Amino acid sequence: MDDMRVALVGPYPASEGSVFGGVEAATSSLADGLAALDEVEVHAVTAVAGLRSYTHKVTHSGVHVHLLPLFRKLGCLTAFAIDRGRIRAKLREINPDIIHIHTQLMYGYSALERGWPSVLTPHGIYHRETASKRGLDRLQTRLGCRYEANSLRRARHIIAINRYSIREYGSYVRTNDIRYIDNSIKDHWFNVADHAEPGRILFGGFIYDLKNLLYLLEAMAELADSHPTIRLRVAGSVREQGYYDRCLKLVADRGIEKNVDFLGPLSVEGMVEEHSKASLVALASKQENAPIIISEAMAAAKPVVGTNVGGIAEMVADGESGYVVPLDDVKTLADRIHRLLSDDDLRKRMGQAGKAIAEQRFKRSVVVSKTLDFYREIIENERGRRI
Numbered sequence: 001m002d003d004m005r006v007a008l009v010g011p012y013p014a015s016e017g018s019v020f021g022g023v024e025a026a027t028s029s030l031a032d033g034l035a036a037l038d039e040v041e042v043h044a045v046t047a048v049a050g051l052r053s054y055t056h057k058v059t060h061s062g063v064h065v066h067l068l069p070l071f072r073k074l075g076c077l078t079a080f081a082i083d084r085g086r087i088r089a090k091l092r093e094i095n096p097d098i099i100h101i102h103t104q105l106m107y108g109y110s111a112l113e114r115g116w117p118s119v120l121t122p123h124g125i126y127h128r129e130t131a132s133k134r135g136l137d138r139l140q141t142r143l144g145c146r147y148e149a150n151s152l153r154r155a156r157h158i159i160a161i162n163r164y165s166i167r168e169y170g171s172y173v174r175t176n177d178i179r180y181i182d183n184s185i186k187d188h189w190f191n192v193a194d195h196a197e198p199g200r201i202l203f204g205g206f207i208y209d210l211k212n213l214l215y216l217l218e219a220m221a222e223l224a225d226s227h228p229t230i231r232l233r234v235a236g237s238v239r240e241q242g243y244y245d246r247c248l249k250l251v252a253d254r255g256i257e258k259n260v261d262f263l264g265p266l267s268v269e270g271m272v273e274e275h276s277k278a279s280l281v282a283l284a285s286k287q288e289n290a291p292i293i294i295s296e297a298m299a300a301a302k303p304v305v306g307t308n309v310g311g312i313a314e315m316v317a318d319g320e321s322g323y324v325v326p327l328d329d330v331k332t333l334a335d336r337i338h339r340l341l342s343d344d345d346l347r348k349r350m351g352q353a354g355k356a357i358a359e360q361r362f363k364r365s366v367v368v369s370k371t372l373d374f375y376r377e378i379i380e381n382e383r384g385r386r387i
Contacts, residue, residue, distance in 0.1 A: 004375065005041045006034060007094050009087065009111045010102030010123075012046035014067055016059050019268060021206075022292035023123045026183035027102050028063075033184060033368035035062040040372070043094050047071075047083050047106070054090075066090050079147075084110040091116070098375050100159075101151075105144055108151030117382040119374065120155040125168050125310070128287050148172070157378050159371065161290045162311035177381075179374045184367035185295045188272065190359070192300035194351075195276045199230040199341055202278035202302075204271065204293040205285075207262075208239035212307070213247055215284040215330055221254040222334040227341055230259050232282075233274055237265040275300040279347060280322070280340050284333060288312050295362040298354035303347055305336045321354035 008031055011023040019025045027044065035042040042063045047070035055067040068090060071082035087110040091099065099118040101111045105126060112118055126141075126148045152158075152172035159181050160166050166173060201220075205211045213234065220232050238244045251260050266274065275281075281297035281304045288310035295315070297304050304322035306312040318324040323336035340347045360366065 003039050003041065004098070004372075004379075005043070005094070005096045006375065007043045007045055007091060007096035007099045007116075008102065009045045009091070009099055010107045010121075012044040012065065014046070014048045014051075016057075016065075017268060020265075022183070022290075023102055025185070025292045026123070029184045029186045029364055030100075030367065030371065031063045032059075032061040032186065033364040034372070035059075037368075037372070043096065045087060045090050045094070045111075047087070054086075066094075080106045080109060087111055098379055100371075100375075104148045104151040106147070108155070109147045112151055112154050117157075117378050118155075119157040119159055119378055120151060121159045121161065122152065122165055122169070123161070124289050125165065125287065128168070157374075159374065162314045164311040164314060165289055177378075179370070181367060181370045181374070182361045183290055183292060183295060184364040185292065185299055185358075185362050187364055189275075189296045189299035190355070190363065192272055192276050194301060196279045196302075196347075197231075197277050198279065199227050200277055200279050201230070201232045201337065202235065202274050202281045202293075202297075203232060203283065204235045204274075204281070205283070205291070206236050206239040207234070207244050207247065209243050210285060210287045211236075212284040212286045212328075213243075214250060215328055215333065216282055217247060217250050217254070217256070217260065218330045219282075219284070219334040219337060220259055221250075221256050222330060223338060223341075224254075224256050224259055226338065230341070232260045233263060233278070234261065235263045235266045235271060235274055271296070275302060278302055280305060280337065282333075282337060283307065283312070284327075285309055285312070286327060290315060295358060298358040299362060301348075301351035301355040303340055303350035303354060305333065305340070307333075317353070317357065321350050321357055 008027055012027050013019050013024050031042050031044050034040045044063055045066045047068045049070045051069040057065050068086045099111050099116050101107050101120045104122045149172045152169050153174050156175050158178045160178050161183050223230050281302050283306040285307055290311045294304050304316045306316055307327045308324045313324050316322045316324050325332045
């Protein structure tokens with residue numbers, strides 16, 4: 001086919017160069033890669049909290065970004081009625097050849113099969129991530145789970161970022177047209193200079209229960225005697241204040257204040273610097289799908305130590321590019337970190353192995369090529385269905 005107009009619908013950076021969370025990192029990377037192709041016109045449609053009126057801008061890479069005010073009140077309780085109407089109106093105006101929806105709640109409910117060929121990339125496992133909610137939040141999440149199931153059932157074409165998610169969604173997924181394509185990351189992650197400092201460990205992510213930072217802090221306390229210069233750099237915003245307070249208390253109680261730095265959310269440039277200086281990246285999560293920070297670490301030739309949950313084991317080759325450890329096993333987590341901090345050759349060898357994997361799976365040109373091929377197939381198939 002000739003030129004193609006693509007609408008990416010989902011979380012997207014409201015300000016160019018300022019990324020909030022892994023989904024925004026993935027969508028902006030894909031959009032930039034697609035926009036670099038002469039035959040593709042890219043539009044990104046996203047709803048933004050606090051925005052008072054519709055805004056349109058064009059990024060340096062040529063992506064048309066459509067920012068819609070997010071109607072936050074009641075959310076799932078109103079079936080996203082206001083936001084759904086705004087998203088659909090904007091899509092009618094754009095009139096894309098294909099819609100690529102990222103996330104399966106509001107955006108999936110709003111944009112799937114609305115007159116154009118469409119493909120869904122689910123991010124996160126909503127019913128797992130919200131299982132501990134209570135009260136009104138619990139009611140909202142129960143409704144959210146219905147919307148998640150509805151989107152997955154209606155999707156005729158799916159791009160899955162790993163096999164774990166498809167297994168987890170189970171019978172919700174009705175289509176057999178599933179293409180496994182990793183999230184892409186921007187090319188600068190493959191060019192991060194190695195200025196690793198001995199004992200320096202990077203954690204990136206929101207601070208709340210599912211990220212299980214308390215267990216990583218316990219591992220730091222286990223290692224502090226044998227590695228007195230060990231330093232955990234915690235990059236990310238606080239999502240649950242009570243959980244953050246528990247983390248601060250543990251740090252104080254275990255006497256490891258000098259070994260832990262809470263950095264708050266960082267810019268892309270700040271994260272690049274943290275990766276450059278890190279000896280390794282560590283996650284002790286209770287629930288993950290495909291953490292972007294693992295892709296970034298591998299591209300930057302940093303070994304990863306992560307828990308055996310979700311899709312982590314599909315990203316980290318245990319014993320090759322890092323280590324995959326049992327959930328909540330502080331001693332094993334500390335032991336694997338100790339191995340890497342104690343052996344520079346092992347650390348560098350695993351880092352280079354991870355980089356080689358990242359080149360094959362996460363590099364933007366690879367992901368864009370696979371995605372564009374799938375778009376073309378979907379458009380042709382949908383045309384055939386209408387004849």
